[in-house]
Amino acid sequence: MAPAILSRGICLRVKASTRPRPPFASLVQRCNARRESSNSSYSPQGLGPGSARWYPWRVGAGWDSTPVVADGTRYRSRDRLAWILRANRAYASAIDFRSLQTFARGFAGGSRSGTISASQVSRWETGQSRISAEVFARYEEMLGLQPALLSSLAHALLRYSGSRVGATALEKAQVLSEDDVHDRLDILLDLLLSNAHMSGSTWDELSYHLITHPSIFLPRGVWVAMTERLLSEVIIAEGIAWFQRFEALSRIMGHPRGQQAAIAACVALANDPTNQVFMEPLSVLDCTRHRDANGHIKSQLINPTNSQALRGALLATVRKVRDHHFDDSDLTYLFDILVQHVSDESSHLSARPLASEILRMMPAEVTSHRSRALERALRDDRVLSQVLRSGRIAQAHVTAATVNRVCAAAIGSMSGDLPTVKLESVLAALVDEMLHSPISDIRLMAAQTIAATPFRYPVADGLMLELSNRETVASPVLGTAILGALPFVGRAKHRLIVERLALHGRLPTDIANAAVWAYAHMEGRGRTTFWQQALTAHLAASRSTPSRLADQTLSGLIYGLGVENRRDILAPISNDPRYPVAARKAAVWWLGISQHRRASART
Template sequence: MPTDRSAGSAPTRRLTLRHRLAWLLRVNRLLGSRHEFTVRTKFAAAWPSGPDPRSINPSTIYRWEAGSSAIPHSAVRRYEELLELAPGRLVAAFDYELRANRPMIESAPALARDHQVEPRTLDRRLDAYLDRVCAPAVMTGCDWDDLTELLATRPAAYLPGRAWREIAQRLLAEMLVACGQAWLQRFEAVNRLLAHPAAQGELIDACAVAAADRDNQVMISTMAALGHSNHRDSISVLLRQLTNPTDDRALWGTLSALFEAATLKQLNPDQRRRATRTLREIAAAGGPLGSMADEILQALWTLTGPVAIGCAGRQYSLRGPVSLVAQRVAHAAAAALATAPETFTDDVFPQLVEELLFDPSEEARLEVSMLIAASPYRSGIAQALSSELRRGRTLTGDPERSGTLLSALRMVGGSPERSLIERIVLADGLPGPTVSVAAYAIGHFTPVPPASWWDSAISKHLADWHRSKSPTSLAALRGLAYSAGVTGSQTPLQRLKTDPTTPLAARAAATWWKNQPTYITTSAQL
């Protein structure tokens, strides 16, 4: 890897989808806790002891992990079982990567499931899920994965309209408040229903209602969910929000979704003309929203046909000088591995770290963070990112750089890193944007901060708000409401909701989170 790059350097090509998925299998086998499976023959010998009695040749494993042969869903699940990973950990990462890089939306998952049971058994399983959705009872991410896959492979399945409505509304509500693997599984489930002929109308309606709610605290995700849908009603919802957005967050999510729709050439000529008028006004105003509008206009009026969405395999140019940061983080993360075969080399991971930290596309950074989070590098890169944040003037300097590091850490960090985020939220003298990113991030770390920390954080930022009335102080309070909401921390939410000194926007945020049904917030954490 070069030791230095600038914005004027030659573009870098992202790793292909095939190589990303092959890498994920390979590193989980070679760097996981089952050290005996670093030998392919031993891994192959253990394969038939599961529910599938068929044996497997070591050469098949080699081809899967080299990216030269497609791997079926049953094999990804067997990797999870043999390597003692949480159910769905690898499958969810595969589904997300495959979905994010598909040229057109389809209901059935690209990682096709192979049901080795009778159709009658599948029907009974479907009925049981529907009972739990409508009861309502707790639903896990794996439950939603199974339910929506059963529906996706039955496009003509008949359900009462009320059942489709409850499925759509509940699934969207859970996705909006979920994190990590739980979010990945629900994101994939939402995309399946957005392409299902009987479900898509109800889900689009649910998104439209959520987008019109001014108190909605996850507006960007609400609108972005419509970006891959090719249904005419999805485009209509996006155009309504473009011309009359509920708020700035809704506009940001709308622009993100419209970029995907424009790239896929999903707007008809009349819709393109309507969108163009407003997009030109936004572009003329400049700023980040103006830049996004410019990109959408280019995609709208490019004469070529639909292109593949997603980030795998595309070229990108880095923003500003990169120096040794990506290389330093990658080396530190690799050094933190508990064990690795003596002959093990990994040329993929350093490039993934470079994409994670410096790719100009937010979607690309999210994609690669989900891959690394599903790999044995997760704890090591969390340590490395924490060290980078503590390094020199990182936290007191450019908030864009510290924000990028914090956003990456949010996706991979755990208990050891939580104390650093807590200190950032409480610190004086740091840039406001850095603190607000940390306030939103703390909800993604386990375990939940103690009550004393919540009290201190809320008191500090209420005092900062009343002293300065700065937007960043308000953003920190809203971030604390978000983090309390996703972790189910009711006491800090109650304080933000009832304290008369809380600014109106932060009070509305806390109220929205408090009003989420318990079965939604409980399920969304599973």
């Protein structure tokens, strides 16, 4: 029997397989054999100040840890997941399934074996019973939902609300034997190293096996190839495919050997000025305490590559402060940097409230003696002052009318019985977070939670009514928040309204900028006539009134064309001297993404 491998309180035994192997020499088997022959043990290197101990990866470890706070009521991650199940069943297209008894009788089969009672369904849907991955899968099958829609969102919610790096919080009922895990890894790694298509579910399975079997040894070169390819697909993936890849990258960030390669890949991409996507490679560093990740986030806060990189670093800092990745000396130093960003009126509209929220989260002993500097930075700015006081961009009693209008419009258009008080109250909390949280990750999670239920399009229609209000368009903070939610909840028909806002007023404006960036990810595909009109208008604006906002909006148009793979428009831009050098380089970068990689990232 192979020797046990010890690592900081965790003991895993790697045994040789007795099953006949296929002709392809197993990479996993060779790597483990090499490791056993060296008789070496390992432990994670470079952990930050909050990680004196390496926690073993335990399925379900992230359940309900660090609940996300909604206005007025604390809705934990398990409450939100229970709400998703109930909302989908209560408004199912198959009317019979709206009955607990009928739904329970039909639950056996597919991804779930064995019968259940109506009371079990009720416990899942009220958060009284833990929900496994197979339960989410069975709900998807029975209700005709897109595969992995619920489970991928559940992974994201539990990861963001938890603090244990790399933990996979959803239980899987079917546990593979060690031999079966090795066989599956053999197949998955062969796909990876042969540059074959890797679907989102493939990345999910690969990262799950690696994080739940951390004693399996892979050469550094394999980790490098894996993380570089995964990151290259994360930054161009959409929808569920993006969810699955981002969660896979987050898991690898928690692997004792894989984390260094993952961090290095993210750092290299974020430091590359020719790169066009900065949010993901920086914000994903929020899940690791490794000193290299902490150091890079601090570097980007001090000297960001661009405005996108600054926002990505600020997003990572939110969880790093919350989960104590930085020590007191780091926080004291970062305080001055954050005050500078709060004071920078030329920065991106969302950057200043985000920096203010991080300051609010810092321990009092770090900030108490520096209150005068902060007061000067917040002088005469109601939004930033409100964020620092309450963690909201506006007072709850002021925003309640907007939330109530959106929810009333959504509920009024739903067929079937009126929602329960719990369904309605959670929906109101999610809409409130989606529109009024200073943290864009929380806004994104709230929007994606709504999007995973039948409330999706009715809420979007309610948001469209708000955008038709002149006061909303005149309020950059609320208007941009609504536009930021549309890529997740909106319909294809809503593109026409966003097109008008992208060309509205004396350009450039914050609303037009937000509309351009939102347009890139909305359901459907952009009209060629709009792309041409928008390019003409915003190019003229950037030439007549040069500003950071004008450059950001033009970059957003190139980004949208890249996301849609509009090579017919990007190719002429790359050689057109009328466009700024940065825009031409951006077009070249998007044109350089191979069609093979795009096809793999969209599955």
